[in-house]
Amino acid sequence: MLTVLAYLVVGIFLIGFAHRIWLYASCPAPLKIPTTPAPVTTTGVVWRLFTEVAFFNSLFKGDKWAWAGSYAFHGALVLVLIRHLRYFVDPLPEFFAHVQIAGIVAGLVMVGGLGLLLLRRLIIDRVRYISSPADYLWLLLLLGIGGSGLLMQFCVRPDIVHIKAGMMEMWHSTEASLPTMMAGDFIFLAHLIMVAALIVLFPFSKLMHLGGIFFSPTRNQVDNPREKRHVNPWASN
Amino acid sequence: MADYSVPELQEDIKTPALAVGTMEHLKPYPAIEKHMVPLGFPDKRVDNWQQKGIEKLGDMLKKYRSLQVYLDICVKCGACADKCHYYLGTKDANNMPVQRAELMRSVYRRYFTPAGKLFPGVVRAADFDEETLNKWITYYHQCSQCRRCSVFCPYGIDTAEITMAAREIMDAIGVGHKYSTEIICKVHDVGNNLGIPKPALKGTLEFLEGDILETTGHEVRLPLDEEGAEVLLVAPSADFFSEPHIQSLMGYAKVFHQAGIRYTISSIGAEAANFGMFIGSFAQKQKIAKRIADQARELKVKRIVVGECGHAWRVAYSFWNTLNGPFDFLDPRYPVPQHVCEFTYDLLKRGALTLDKEANDQYVVTMHDSCNVARASRMGDQPGGQFEIPRALIRAACHHYVEMDPDTTHEKTFCCGGGGGVLTDELMDLRVAGALPRVTALKQVMKKDKVNFMALICAICKAQFTKILPLYHIPMETVGGVHQLVSNAIQLGAKKGIV
Numbered sequence: 001m002l003t004v005l006a007y008l009v010v011g012i013f014l015i016g017f018a019h020r021i022w023l024y025a026s027c028p029a030p031l032k033i034p035t036t037p038a039p040v041t042t043t044g045v046v047w048r049l050f051t052e053v054a055f056f057n058s059l060f061k062g063d064k065w066a067w068a069g070s071y072a073f074h075g076a077l078v079l080v081l082i083r084h085l086r087y088f089v090d091p092l093p094e095f096f097a098h099v100q101i102a103g104i105v106a107g108l109v110m111v112g113g114l115g116l117l118l119l120r121r122l123i124i125d126r127v128r129y130i131s132s133p134a135d136y137l138w139l140l141l142l143l144g145i146g147g148s149g150l151l152m153q154f155c156v157r158p159d160i161v162h163i164k165a166g167m168m169e170m171w172h173s174t175e176a177s178l179p180t181m182m183a184g185d186f187i188f189l190a191h192l193i194m195v196a197a198l199i200v201l202f203p204f205s206k207l208m209h210l211g212g213i214f215f216s217p218t219r220n221q222v223d224n225p226r227e228k229r230h231v232n233p234w235a236s237n
Numbered sequence: 238m239a240d241y242s243v244p245e246l247q248e249d250i251k252t253p254a255l256a257v258g259t260m261e262h263l264k265p266y267p268a269i270e271k272h273m274v275p276l277g278f279p280d281k282r283v284d285n286w287q288q289k290g291i292e293k294l295g296d297m298l299k300k301y302r303s304l305q306v307y308l309d310i311c312v313k314c315g316a317c318a319d320k321c322h323y324y325l326g327t328k329d330a331n332n333m334p335v336q337r338a339e340l341m342r343s344v345y346r347r348y349f350t351p352a353g354k355l356f357p358g359v360v361r362a363a364d365f366d367e368e369t370l371n372k373w374i375t376y377y378h379q380c381s382q383c384r385r386c387s388v389f390c391p392y393g394i395d396t397a398e399i400t401m402a403a404r405e406i407m408d409a410i411g412v413g414h415k416y417s418t419e420i421i422c423k424v425h426d427v428g429n430n431l432g433i434p435k436p437a438l439k440g441t442l443e444f445l446e447g448d449i450l451e452t453t454g455h456e457v458r459l460p461l462d463e464e465g466a467e468v469l470l471v472a473p474s475a476d477f478f479s480e481p482h483i484q485s486l487m488g489y490a491k492v493f494h495q496a497g498i499r500y501t502i503s504s505i506g507a508e509a510a511n512f513g514m515f516i517g518s519f520a521q522k523q524k525i526a527k528r529i530a531d532q533a534r535e536l537k538v539k540r541i542v543v544g545e546c547g548h549a550w551r552v553a554y555s556f557w558n559t560l561n562g563p564f565d566f567l568d569p570r571y572p573v574p575q576h577v578c579e580f581t582y583d584l585l586k587r588g589a590l591t592l593d594k595e596a597n598d599q600y601v602v603t604m605h606d607s608c609n610v611a612r613a614s615r616m617g618d619q620p621g622g623q624f625e626i627p628r629a630l631i632r633a634a635c636h637h638y639v640e641m642d643p644d645t646t647h648e649k650t651f652c653c654g655g656g657g658g659v660l661t662d663e664l665m666d667l668r669v670a671g672a673l674p675r676v677t678a679l680k681q682v683m684k685k686d687k688v689n690f691m692a693l694i695c696a697i698c699k700a701q702f703t704k705i706l707p708l709y710h711i712p713m714e715t716v717g718g719v720h721q722l723v724s725n726a727i728q729l730g731a732k733k734g735i736v
Contacts, residue, residue: 020309027302030519032555033395035387035612037620037648052391062316062389070314070391120315125255127315130335132361134352135313204351209392212310217303218384218393223615226572229558234300235523 002170002178009196016203017211024215030232038223045222052219065120072113073142079106080149087164104153111146114139138205141194148191158184241669243708244326249681250645250674252319256328260670265378266663268413272422276521279411286410287365291348293409294341294402298349303398308345310392311335317386317394322651323379326670331376334386334396340372341399370412377403378414379667382515382548382657383608388648400657401517408516416661417512424525429474429508435461438504441477449487455729457494459486460501462536468493468500469533471509471553471574472544473696481717482699485545488720491727492581496589500542506532509549510696514556515658523560526552530561539568542580545718547607547695548656550576554614578694579616581723582626585633592726597635600690602722603682604628604640605675605702606650607695621647627719631692634719634726639686645678655701672705679711692719 039045051057056074060067083103086096118139121131152158159179169176178192179185202208214220222228270280283289298305317334319325324332331337343363346353353362363369382397407413423432433441442459449457460466470493476486493500506529513521533541541564543553553574558564564573572579584590606624616622624647632638645651654671682688693699693716702716 024302024306024309027299027305029302030300031559033303033398033613035384035393035395035648036615036623038615040615040618040620052393056391058389058393059314059316059391062320062391063314066314066316124315126252126318126330126333127313129255129330130313130315130318130333130339132313133358134356134360137359206310206312209310209312212306213392215302215306216310216393217306218387218395223620225555225558226574229562232519232559235519235559 002176003174006170009199013199013202020203020208021211028233029217032221032225032230033217034221034223035218036223040223042222045220049220069113069116072109076106076110079103080110087167090168107150114143141198145194148187152184152187156184156187158188163188241665241708244670244673246677246680250677253328255330257330260327260329260379261375263666264375266415268415268418272418273413275422276418278408278413282411290365290406290410293406297402304402307394307398308342311394316389320386320389322654322671322674326673332379337376337380338396338399340376341403373403381652381659383652384612405517417515417658421512421521424508428505430510431474433474435504438477438507445487453729457490459490462504463501464536466499466501466538468498468540468542469536469538470500470502470542471506471529473510473546473549474508475696475700476544481721482696484721484724485718488724489577491724495727495729496584501536503532503536509543509546511549511552514548514552526557526560540571541574542577543574544577545694547609551609551613576616578627578630582630591728592634593728594636596726597722600635601637601686601688602631602635602690602692603688604631605691605693606646607693607698608652608656610694611650612648627694630719631722634722639682641678641682651675653698653701656697660697660701669705669708676709689715691716692722694719
């Protein structure tokens with residue numbers, strides 16, 4: 001059961017994500033439309049995209065609170081994910097002992113960042129107006145994942161040894177199981193189900209900004225239309 | 238002129254509280270059969286317009302990566318919401334870039350995504366019905382394609398791409414805009430947007446030659462259709478007939494004269510503007526631009542120089558090479574095309590021109606960056622040359638220059654309110670409101686630094702401001718071209734030829 005679900009969840013994600021990326025990559029960009037001033041070399045474009053992904057440059061220019069909330073969330077999420085590798089790797093390299101504390105603090109920052117994003121959505125009239133139920137549901141789902149994680153970390157511990165064994169085994173054994181003895185175990189189940197939902201829905205949602213940003217013509221094109229002829233594959237001449 | 242509602246000016250640009258539907262009454266005049274059919278569009282709204290519209294959207298999703306990606310990945314963070322001059326001026330929720338794009342995104346979700354098909358309420362998907370189409374007609378003609386939103390979007394989502402796609406879809410189902418389609422027909426029939434026939438153009442140019450001779454004592458030429466000239470000058474047609482545009486045209490002519498470079502204007506290509514961009518049609522863009530490439534061949538010129546026109550410069554700089562290139566029959570030592578500011582600046586650097594700053598001493602000058610030049614093109618070989626080169630010319634031509642609030646210049650510049658195909662009388666309420674952020678910033682430097690001249694390089698900006706500024710109690714003479722300042726300052730006969 002667990003094995004089937006694990007492969008199903010990961011399979012839907014990989015195929016869905018790859019399909020979306022293939023769609024973006026195979027669709028032609030008929031004209032040069034970089035938002036200028038733009039880099040005039042490919043190296044420059046790589047740097048531009050790097051700064052967008054690493055520092056959220058444009059968003060920083062646009063909205064400081066949105067930047068603060070989303071940077072806190074995304075940055076912390078990266079650390080949290082790194083820390084979570086400890087549940088999937090055995091034996092555990094020493095490296096993980098050092099990131100443990102950073103990962104735990106990051107968990108708090110992540111939930112804080114999400115809270116800020118939710119508050120923005122509720123308080124600012126413009127953002128409230130543009131928000132659909134789906135926009136709130138995503139934030140609530142992420143808050144649910146983060147909140148249940150923190151709960152297990154600080155309040156109600158699950159049987160982590162059993163959980164890790166289950167997580168390790170589920171990929172190759174249908175015998176893999178998860179604990180259901182303590183209150184913490186049920187929080188873990190909720191945590192896991194929410195994560196699975198997120199992974200499955202990811203390719204069908206706005207979360208595709210993760211891959212999509214690299215295909216944004218205003219950001220990924222070199223500003224050299226006079227120097228190098230850009231060809232539109234579907235133009236008639 | 239008192240009929241228009243003019244927003245109250247504040248000390249500073251402020252984000253207004255959101256309101257719903259303040260601009261829903263303002264629709265463009267519908268295109269008529271006479272202007273739709275020649276462009277290959279249906280004569281009137283087709284019977285199965287819903288189905289055709291959705292098919293067209295599906296077709297465009299396969300042709301435009303920008304559309305596919307931008308409809309997918311918006312997270313609705315709202316960073317763009319208060320960046321649009323039309324939102325700031327009208328408070329209308331649908332004039333927030335994100336919400337404008339949502340008008341199409343909700344349709345996209347409904348017909349092209351599992352979430353929208355299964356849970357339209359949760360993700361806010363909408364049928365492509367009468368109500369939706371009505372909103373499209375209204376609000377996709379309240380966007381000037383200025384791309385200011387794309388500067389602040391974390392993913393670079395460019396609402397101009399969405400607006401263009403929406404207009405192309407509407408044209409495909411027979412719902413066009415009269416203003417743009419009528420003008421495109423004129424450019425195909427006569428060669429320019431204003432519909433100026435060759436004899437009238439010739440008369441104007443001769444009149445201007447006489448005028449310059451009278452005021453300067455120099456025989457400065459404005460030649461028409463002269464084969465074998467070195468340069469083909471392609472200016473917006475407003476430069477031939479409107480104030481203050483015409484002052485810049487005389488400026489270009491004086492620069493050519495002083496540098497001793499033979500040039501010509503083409504009667505068939507006497508128009509840099511390309512409204513194909515405003516209606517989003519690649520085919521029309523290509524067809525309109527082809528006149529210029531053909532004329533360059535026919536007149537056997539070696540270079541093409543483009544006059545002061547914002548969207549024309551975007552099309553020329555960014556699109557010409559794709560649309561009608563390669564331009565390998567032209568002199569490879571010069572960029573194709575060259576902006577007239579690049580051309581003049583190059584001559585200035587090489588010592589071919591002498592400018593007397595005192596000639597502009599009555600002015601305290603500021604610069605309004607036009608959106609298409611600022612955010613969709615370049616001049617020179619460095620990023621940002623589109624800001625530095627015109628400013629270098631202004632500084633060389635006058636003593637007193639100041640900048641406006643940096644949040645309203647360079648790539649953060651505000652649209653004049655009349656770009657992207659909305660420079661038409663029935664949309665005056667929009668144009669007046671959309672000018673608010675720019676006028677606010679201008680008023681600040683008028684008060685603080687006694688600015689009395691706003692230099693710029695766009696024919697639409699010039700037309701828009703000369704009409705709008707008086708409504709805000711600013712004299713229309715406050716606006717003019719960069720080459721108007723050059724024209725005032727240039728010393729004819731002081732030096733001849735390139736040194």
